[in-house]
Amino acid sequence: MNKGKKIFLILFIIFMAIMLWIGYDISQKTTFPGSKGNLKERISTGEE
Template sequence: MNKNKIVFIILAAIFLLIMFWIGIDISRKTTFPGSKGNLKERMAPTESSN
């Protein structure tokens, strides 16, 4: 392998690791919409909740 190919592989691996880390970070901070259940307040908001 020549030097350019090694540098490319290293940079690609670093990029993929960073993208994987960002994906894990975002997924920890959010909740899957289907896991919350269907609350009546969310289905039909009432006027008294102002």
């Protein structure tokens, strides 16, 4: 394997690790919309 391929592979692995970490971090801070109950704000008629 030549030097260019090694550098590309190392950068690719670092990039993927960062992307996976960011995705995991975001997923821990948010909730799936369908998992929430029917909140009063969501089912209000908007007449207020």
